[in-house]
Amino acid sequence: MLEYLIILLLLSLSLTGHGFFITKLIIINYKNLYFGDIILISYFSLSFLLTFLHFFLPISHQLNIIIHAIGILLFIINFKEIKKYFDKSSLLILVILSFLSIIFFYEHKPNEDFGFYHLPYIVNFTSEKVIFGLNSLQLSQGYNSMWLNLHSSLYLFKNDYKHLYILNSIFFITVAFLFIKEIISNFNKKGTQNKLFFLFSYIFLLFFIIKFSRINSYGIDVPGNFLAIISILYFLKFVNLKENRLLFFQLFVISIILSITIRITNLPLILLLFYSLFLIKFNKEIFFSKFALLVSLFGTFWLIQQFIYTGCILIPSNISCFLKPSWFDPNYLDNFKNILYVNHSYASYKGPLGIKEYHENFNWVPTWFKRNSIELTEYFLAFLLPILLLKIFSKGNEFIITKKKYEFFIIIFSLLTCTILWFYNSPVIRMGNHFIMLLVLFLLLVLNFFRVFADSIYNKKIYIIIFTLSVTFFVSKNISRIKNIEFEKNIWPNFKKVNFKSEKKYGLNMKQIINGSDPQTVVCWDVPFICRATDFNDIYIDRSQLGYLFIYKFKK
Numbered sequence: 001m002l003e004y005l006i007i008l009l010l011l012s013l014s015l016t017g018h019g020f021f022i023t024k025l026i027i028i029n030y031k032n033l034y035f036g037d038i039i040l041i042s043y044f045s046l047s048f049l050l051t052f053l054h055f056f057l058p059i060s061h062q063l064n065i066i067i068h069a070i071g072i073l074l075f076i077i078n079f080k081e082i083k084k085y086f087d088k089s090s091l092l093i094l095v096i097l098s099f100l101s102i103i104f105f106y107e108h109k110p111n112e113d114f115g116f117y118h119l120p121y122i123v124n125f126t127s128e129k130v131i132f133g134l135n136s137l138q139l140s141q142g143y144n145s146m147w148l149n150l151h152s153s154l155y156l157f158k159n160d161y162k163h164l165y166i167l168n169s170i171f172f173i174t175v176a177f178l179f180i181k182e183i184i185s186n187f188n189k190k191g192t193q194n195k196l197f198f199l200f201s202y203i204f205l206l207f208f209i210i211k212f213s214r215i216n217s218y219g220i221d222v223p224g225n226f227l228a229i230i231s232i233l234y235f236l237k238f239v240n241l242k243e244n245r246l247l248f249f250q251l252f253v254i255s256i257i258l259s260i261t262i263r264i265t266n267l268p269l270i271l272l273l274f275y276s277l278f279l280i281k282f283n284k285e286i287f288f289s290k291f292a293l294l295v296s297l298f299g300t301f302w303l304i305q306q307f308i309y310t311g312c313i314l315i316p317s318n319i320s321c322f323l324k325p326s327w328f329d330p331n332y333l334d335n336f337k338n339i340l341y342v343n344h345s346y347a348s349y350k351g352p353l354g355i356k357e358y359h360e361n362f363n364w365v366p367t368w369f370k371r372n373s374i375e376l377t378e379y380f381l382a383f384l385l386p387i388l389l390l391k392i393f394s395k396g397n398e399f400i401i402t403k404k405k406y407e408f409f410i411i412i413f414s415l416l417t418c419t420i421l422w423f424y425n426s427p428v429i430r431m432g433n434h435f436i437m438l439l440v441l442f443l444l445l446v447l448n449f450f451r452v453f454a455d456s457i458y459n460k461k462i463y464i465i466i467f468t469l470s471v472t473f474f475v476s477k478n479i480s481r482i483k484n485i486e487f488e489k490n491i492w493p494n495f496k497k498v499n500f501k502s503e504k505k506y507g508l509n510m511k512q513i514i515n516g517s518d519p520q521t522v523v524c525w526d527v528p529f530i531c532r533a534t535d536f537n538d539i540y541i542d543r544s545q546l547g548y549l550f551i552y553k554f555k556k
Contacts, residue, residue: 040230111218127529186468268414399452
């Protein structure tokens with residue numbers, strides 16, 4: 001436990017140092033930020049740095065130690081300015097959240113995809129500089145997520161990946177702190193805008209605490225989803241506030257580009273970015289600035305990385321594969337579509353239709369709904385129950401009267417586009433639940449559901465009670481999990497131990513997994529580079545004069 005807290009502290013200092021450095025460099029009126037905003041910016045900064053360095057170097061444990069040492073040094077250098085972001089209440093909140101993160105983290109089971117492709121991707125990322133044609137090694141590694149790039153910065157000791165999930169602990173603290181500070185700052189204010197920010201933050205804080213109380217549910221979905229949610233909060237502040245307008249625009253852009261590069265399903269939210277650019281009339285202070293340059297480079301590096309992995313600029317777009325470099329696998333997109341077919345619950349279907357017929361004309365919807373109805377109901381209950389309880393205790397208070405409904409309609413249009421594309425292409429609940437919940441909230445706002453609602457000024461007790469019950473649920477659920485595992489006096493997660501065989505080929509030590517009875521033991525986990533669940537007979541690997549690995553798929 002002490003090791004966890006020490007590493008959590010040191011990583012937090014490093015992230016703060018990196019975040020504050022880039023904040024001073026590119027953010028307007030940065031002194032008006034919260035600490036949570038700075039950590040969010042640090043995700044942008046560190047992802048940018050790691051992705052750039054990986055074009056030339058493996059992100060080894062030695063390099064990560066140097067990166068974090070620099071971050072801590074930046075924290076020390078800027079400490080006088082950084083400490084201004086903390087008052088006694090902020091420190092107390094952070095301490096409480098840090099201790100909550102202990103039971104959150106304690107002997108957690110990794111996400112179901114962690115051993116399948118998250119951890120193998122990180123092993124590759126930390127063992128070699130960028131690999132051309134990585135998708136030919138494993139289909140799922142062809143999709144590059146900035147969250148996995150960022151995870152690689154927590155590889156701190158040789159052949160030891162146990163610290164990786166501390167990033168999710170930090171994300172939990174960041175999101176909770178950001179929402180809590182927003183709630184506190186608007187709790188006793190009467191303005192319509194303040195009430196909107198308060199309500200949005202309060203509802204999604206409860207949703208975050210209740211529904212995502214287990215760290216193994218995070219993967220890359222929860223970070224991508226909640227950064228999209230936070231981007232909507234920044235967008236609301238941008239369109240509703242005159243003071244610090246450009247500051248909130250910058251925060252909106254950073255959070256939206258992070259959410260998109262973590263999860264491509266968030267891409268339609270870029271419609272809000274176009275609308276924002278229209279509102280600021282392509283402001284020269286923003287458009288020709290270090291901020292615009294870094295954001296542009298961030299997106300460009302991510303697209304270049306995607307091209308290097310797959311030969312396509314954007315997955316799963318056929319149009320973006322027009323260049324067809326030597327490492328491009330022409331069957332990749334068809335194989336990728338098979339994953340999308342699986343996401344339509346074909347495995348649960350019992351009927352005469354073949355896989356193609358099943359996916360035509362929405363024949364899959366009844367099976368999908370039957371397969372996902374319970375999970376979907378749980379999400380709706382976690383989101384709507386606090387709202388309904390607050391509505392019951394409203395006591396006839398006048399709460400929110402929406403004045404800028406046209407901007408709500410723009411948000412609704414963007415969310416509806418996201419929801420339709422998600423539902424049509426890959427309707428896995430964990431990937432798109434945030435679209436549905438955001439859509440529900442803004443539909444309720446447009447319908448003036450919150451016009452008569454529990455006002456936080458006059459109904460403090462009910463807000464505090466519901467929040468307390470949510471935290472109690474969070475704690476009890478994790479304590480129950482801990483009681484049900486075999487006590488090993490070890491806070492760290494246990495990775496599956498898998499059997500593999502090795503052979504020397506293409507100048508590399510190739511490792512192939514030996515199938516076991518447990519599905520979780522037929523994937524690579526943290527097997528040293530280079531590992532594959534199947535044999536290597538369908539690929540050819542070559543190393544260029546500059547030391548880059550190229551993986552080619554044999555044409556059938």
